[in-house]
Amino acid sequence: MSTLELRGATKRYKKDTVVDNVSFQVAHGETLVLFGPSGAGKTVLLRMVAGVVELDEGAVFIDGHDMHDTEAEDRGVGMAFQNFALFPHMSAFDNIASPLTVGANSKQVIKAGVEKVASLLKIDHVLSHAPRELSNGQKQRTALARALAASPPLLLLDDPLRNVDAKLRFEMRLELPQLLEKQGATVIYVTQDYKEAMALGDRIAVLDEGRIQQIGTPEAIYLTPHTIDIARLFGDPVINLFDVVGQRDEQGTYVELSGQRLALNEDKAACIDTDSVLGVRPESILFVPEGTVNAIPISIEAETPLNEKVVTLALTEGSREILISRPAGTDAPSSGQAYVSIDQSALMLFNKNTGVAIGESHDAKNSDGVAA
Amino acid sequence: MQHHQSKLETVLRALALTLVVLFFMFPIFWILLMSLQTNETILRVPPSVVFEPTLANYKGIITGRLETSAASLEINFLGNLWNSIFLSVTSVTLALVLGVPAAYAFARLKFKGSEDIAFTLLSFRFAPPLLVLLPLTLYFQQMGLADTYIGLIWVYQLICLPLILWIVRGYFEDISPDIENAYRIAGHSWFATFRKIALPLAGPGIAAAGLLAFIFAWNNFIFALVLASADKQPVTVGALAFITASGIQYGQIAAAVIMSITPTLALALYAQKYLVEGLSLGAVKG
Numbered sequence: 001m002s003t004l005e006l007r008g009a010t011k012r013y014k015k016d017t018v019v020d021n022v023s024f025q026v027a028h029g030e031t032l033v034l035f036g037p038s039g040a041g042k043t044v045l046l047r048m049v050a051g052v053v054e055l056d057e058g059a060v061f062i063d064g065h066d067m068h069d070t071e072a073e074d075r076g077v078g079m080a081f082q083n084f085a086l087f088p089h090m091s092a093f094d095n096i097a098s099p100l101t102v103g104a105n106s107k108q109v110i111k112a113g114v115e116k117v118a119s120l121l122k123i124d125h126v127l128s129h130a131p132r133e134l135s136n137g138q139k140q141r142t143a144l145a146r147a148l149a150a151s152p153p154l155l156l157l158d159d160p161l162r163n164v165d166a167k168l169r170f171e172m173r174l175e176l177p178q179l180l181e182k183q184g185a186t187v188i189y190v191t192q193d194y195k196e197a198m199a200l201g202d203r204i205a206v207l208d209e210g211r212i213q214q215i216g217t218p219e220a221i222y223l224t225p226h227t228i229d230i231a232r233l234f235g236d237p238v239i240n241l242f243d244v245v246g247q248r249d250e251q252g253t254y255v256e257l258s259g260q261r262l263a264l265n266e267d268k269a270a271c272i273d274t275d276s277v278l279g280v281r282p283e284s285i286l287f288v289p290e291g292t293v294n295a296i297p298i299s300i301e302a303e304t305p306l307n308e309k310v311v312t313l314a315l316t317e318g319s320r321e322i323l324i325s326r327p328a329g330t331d332a333p334s335s336g337q338a339y340v341s342i343d344q345s346a347l348m349l350f351n352k353n354t355g356v357a358i359g360e361s362h363d364a365k366n367s368d369g370v371a372a
Numbered sequence: 373m374q375h376h377q378s379k380l381e382t383v384l385r386a387l388a389l390t391l392v393v394l395f396f397m398f399p400i401f402w403i404l405l406m407s408l409q410t411n412e413t414i415l416r417v418p419p420s421v422v423f424e425p426t427l428a429n430y431k432g433i434i435t436g437r438l439e440t441s442a443a444s445l446e447i448n449f450l451g452n453l454w455n456s457i458f459l460s461v462t463s464v465t466l467a468l469v470l471g472v473p474a475a476y477a478f479a480r481l482k483f484k485g486s487e488d489i490a491f492t493l494l495s496f497r498f499a500p501p502l503l504v505l506l507p508l509t510l511y512f513q514q515m516g517l518a519d520t521y522i523g524l525i526w527v528y529q530l531i532c533l534p535l536i537l538w539i540v541r542g543y544f545e546d547i548s549p550d551i552e553n554a555y556r557i558a559g560h561s562w563f564a565t566f567r568k569i570a571l572p573l574a575g576p577g578i579a580a581a582g583l584l585a586f587i588f589a590w591n592n593f594i595f596a597l598v599l600a601s602a603d604k605q606p607v608t609v610g611a612l613a614f615i616t617a618s619g620i621q622y623g624q625i626a627a628a629v630i631m632s633i634t635p636t637l638a639l640a641l642y643a644q645k646y647l648v649e650g651l652s653l654g655a656v657k658g
Binding site for chain 1: 548550
């Protein structure tokens with residue numbers, strides 16, 4: 001296990017800043033997921049840690065040591081590449097053995113090491129094959145086995161499930177957490193898939209345009225996203241967003257949705273008389289019988305039954321689209337007029353112009369930009 | 373997609389191939405016939421393919437005694453052949469030793485002016501050799517390099533080095549840097565990575581470039597003509613000796629040509645598979 005720290009890491013290509021003043025710490029044995037759209041700088045960041053991309057500014061510390069003068073081969077990290085990057089002229093065995101052939105390991109030690117990790121990843125039967133003879137899934141496992149073979153204390157995984165089919169991705173998403181736990185390594189995991197990020201990360205760092213937008217536990221990012229963009233990226237079906245303007249009367253701050261008053265905590269007072277966006281997760285909306293307090297009338301447009309949940313698309317009286325998600329098997333109208341109520345404890349509010357969340361949050365970093 | 377050929381198509385294709393082969397092979401075939409004839413039968417009018425073959429031309433070249441109708445002449449063609457082999461092999465070896473690491477550097481490290489240097493090296497191939505040769509002759513005489521193998525091998529780098537540098541560079545560029553990064557991260561030094569990853573993966577390209585450089589070096593005429601005296605000259609220049617005062621010895625020239633193209637032809641045929649594979653491998657991205 002290792003600790004990792006980045007301080008002000010910056011990388012520019014020509015005039016393009018691809019990684020912009022990124023700082024974070026990863027504790028012993030922690031799994032940090034770097035999440036973000038393509039071009040966000042995730043891969044470059046990972047390569048900085050691995051030592052194959054030089055920093056223009058800032059520093060990388062592994063176990064408290066500045067890695068500035070340490071070459072990639074001396075950093076003791078394991079890395080799996082998105083494009084697998086297997087050595088095409090070597091067998092799967094030799095590929096996996098490559099981190100073990102450094103130093104004075106005997107043939108038996110190397111063989112035992114390769115076989116151990118190969119059986120863990122269920123590729124022991126294809127060890128003699130060349131990479132071109134392997135299926136995509138086997139290539140991916142070989143690449144992963146190579147990264148794990150020397151039991152590196154710091155493991156860098158660059159979207160390893162990107163290029164494999166959906167079934168395998170699902171399997172690996174279940175397998176990987178156990179595997180990583182067995183290794184006991186500190187892990188940086190890059191992905192574009194929010195489900196993967198939620199499933200694997202102890203913490204998630206959301207990266208966009210080379211900057212960390214938010215860093216926190218999966219729950220914190222899901223429940224208190226720092227910006228509208230982050231709120232949109234996490235969650236399926238996607239979050240409901242309504243343009244609102246905050247108001248205030250003697251009972252406190254509130255917004256109005258379809259004529260219904262939604263009370264807000266005092267920390268969201270910044271939305272008063274300001275163009276704001278109200279965020280409501282589809283699962284925070286419940287179908288209620290007519291006449292319930294604060295019930296919002298809707299007309300149901302369509303219903304999509306997914307296996308574990310049912311997603312309903314409806315229109316409010318103001319013709320705003322609204323998505324409602326409920327567990328499969330629960331009773332609810334599937335067409336016509338209906339009423340819903342919104343769980344007011346789960347409301348999110350963003351400034352419409354800046355896209356930044358309004359109100360206190362679990363993450364101290366979220367506080368900047370709110371003061372205004 | 374399966375493509376079925378009609379009979380007519382097969383016949384036409386065979387015919388076309390035969391014509392192409394005849395067109396390209398005819399000079400070699402004709403030279404072969406000439407090498408087996410005496411000057412008298414070669415020069416008779418009208419020419420005929422019917423003759424009594426003789427090995428006298430080959431015998432003359434190998435024994436070093438050239439019997440012409442007028443006189444007998446000492447000739448050292450086997451020495452020329454040895455010079456060709458020695459010059460080509462050492463030049464290509466040196467060019468590989470210098471050019472392959474340089475090609476790797478040009479492919480992987482984008483340093484200031486790297487493109488300019490690479491282009492300058494390529495531009496050696498644009499200039500007419502004579503342009504370089506005349507001043508070079510003077511320098512070489514002052515430096516004591518005129519008429520030495522070392523001087524010749526040095527000048528041959530003008531032919532071999534740019535060729536190897538530019539072909540091999542393309543192969544290195546086609547190797548995904550991630551493959552090399554992966555080996556570095558696995559704990560190996562950059563030199564081990566160069567040896568174990570980059571070199572084997574660019575192997576077919578290096579072989580193809582080496583072979584091409586060998587053929588160019590072998591066929592070079594002008595450098596050795598100007599810079600070397602008889603005992604250092606390769607076959608291309610050596611063949612001039614058959615143009616004698618008493619006439620041109622066509623039979624012996626033909627025999628000399630056959631002997632001088634045999635090594636390159638054999639090498640090219642042997643390496644044909646690698647050559648085609650190597651030269652096309654870089655073009656098709658996997």
